[in-house]
Amino acid sequence: xxxxxxxxxSIDSKNAEYLKKLNEHMTDKAGEYKKAVKNNDNSFSWVxxxxxxxxxxxxKSMSKSSRSIKWGLPNLxxxxxxxxxxxxxxxxxxxxxxxxxxxxIKDYVKRETGFDVNVDDxxxxxxxxxxxxxxxxxxxxxxKSTTALYRDVSNxxxxxxxxxxFTKYIEDYENEPRIKKASFEKKNNPVRKQYYLHTYYNFVxxxxxxxxxxxxxxxxxxxxxxxxxxxAQKEREVYKYLYTKKLSEISKLKICDxxxxxxxxxxxxxxxxEDKDGVGYSKMxxxxxxxxxxxxxxxxKNSPIFAFRSYDKWEKVIRHELKECGVSDIERVYIxxxxxxxxxxxxxxxxxxxxNLKSVLTGEKISNNDYKKIQNxxxxx
Numbered sequence: 010x011x012x013x014x015x016x017x018x019s020i021d022s023k024n025a026e027y028l029k030k031l032n033e034h035m036t037d038k039a040g041e042y043k044k045a046v047k048n049n050d051n052s053f054s055w056v057x058x059x060x061x062x063x064x065x066x067x068x069k070s071m072s073k074s075s076r077s078i079k080w081g082l083p084n085l086x087x088x089x090x091x092x093x094x095x096x097x098x099x100x101x102x103x104x105x106x107x108x109x110x111x112x113x114i115k116d117y118v119k120r121e122t123g124f125d126v127n128v129d130d131x132x133x134x135x136x137x138x139x140x141x142x143x144x145x146x147x148x149x150x151x152x153k154s155t156t157a158l159y160r161d162v163s164n165x166x167x168x169x170x171x172x173x174x175f176t177k178y179i180e181d182y183e184n185e186p187r188i189k190k191a192s193f194e195k196k197n198n199p200v201r202k203q204y205y206l207h208t209y210y211n212f213v214x215x216x217x218x219x220x221x222x223x224x225x226x227x228x229x230x231x232x233x234x235x236x237x238x239x240x241a242q243k244e245r246e247v248y249k250y251l252y253t254k255k256l257s258e259i260s261k262l263k264i265c266d267x268x269x270x271x272x273x274x275x276x277x278x279x280x281x282x283e284d285k286d287g288v289g290y291s292k293m294x295x296x297x298x299x300x301x302x303x304x305x306x307x308x309x310k311n312s313p314i315f316a317f318r319s320y321d322k323w324e325k326v327i328r329h330e331l332k333e334c335g336v337s338d339i340e341r342v343y344i345x346x347x348x349x350x351x352x353x354x355x356x357x358x359x360x361x362x363x364x365n366l367k368s369v370l371t372g373e374k375i376s377n378n379d380y381k382k383i384q385n386x387x388x389x390x
Contacts, residue, residue, distance in 0.1 A: 020305045020334055031150065036147060046118050049115045053079065080111075080117045087160075093306075094263040094386045095263065095386045096266075096306070096316070097266045099359070158264060161203035161206035166256070175245045211247045213361050215246075215247060264386065269319065300323070300329070303315060314386070316353070327346075363377070363380045
């Protein structure tokens with residue numbers, strides 16, 4: 010077996026080379042992107058040279074998924090991956106809106122940003138989707154300065170009359186016919202736009218802190234607990250809790266989000282790959298990079314905790330990169346690095362709940378103590 014320090018040395022060398030090329034690519038593409046939006050040039054694509062061979066007909070296709078892959082601003086890392094204690098490992102970033110299927114690049118960018126983008130003005134930022142400063146695009150792809158949770162809480166704290174909005178939402182939901190409830194929730198949930206908080210992270214805050222808060226609103230809780238609105242009530246208490254927290258506290262949380270496939274799709278990107286057995290991800294330079302990040306951190310004595318969505322696809326890339334970094338006894342090394350690997354029990358949900366996480370090694374549900382370790386990483390002062 011290759012010694013641990015030799016594996017790390019190989020990873021450091023490969024990652025440094027990748028980041029250098031990525032910086033050059035994103036900077037060059039930024040100028041092309043601005044020109045493409047200005048001139049409505051639909052031939053533009055963000056897809057990296059090291060990823061092109063794994064994506065079907067990306068140069069010529071104008072399908073809905075191909076448009077979002079080519080035109081949507083990609084991201085690979087959100088968080089300080091060198092110091093994070095918890096990693097949420099996802100398949101790929103979502104589009105900002107399910108209506109982001111513009112027929113041309115200018116229309117697509119408008120739908121994603123919410124603005125008629127004026128390429129020639131000096132507005133610094135259009136909702137983190139379009140930047141005047143061309144250097145910002147690399148920072149969007151590898152963003153070590155913030156976390157997805159911080160962004161969502163920051164946006165949450167900008168909402169006025171949060172309690173009134175929640176109350177109105179719950180009342181309206183209760184009055185909707187059963188058959189329309191699912192679509193109503195998706196369309197009208199007032200906090201659904203805080204995607205990472207709503208979909209993944211709010212669950213880790215539902216313990217001591219939430220218990221104390223619900224005591225203060227016992228009457229309201231009892232009124233709702235017999236219906237599905239009790240779930241909205243629990244989420245509301247989390248949001249009320251985070252609404253009062255200083256952003257400086259949120260910024261100190263050592264968490265990081267990784268994307269296996271950095272390009273945006275509304276549904277799974279599997280159909281866009283050259284093969285559908287997961288090997289296609291292993292051929293992508295971007296996926297190889299995040300897999301190496303995981304391997305290096307997982308080799309540490311006190312390794313972080315990793316929660317994987319689409320774990321089977323991640324596993325193939327991680328194993329591929331172990332081999333590429335010179336590991337001969339892959340099975341034994343994989344057991345070592347996966348001691349803190351967890352996958353989601355549900356194929357549809359990646360909610361970070363105790364009942365939805367199971368150990369990759371044992372296949373058993375996460376223990377109370379290990380789940381508490383995750384919650385402690387998110388503990389606020």
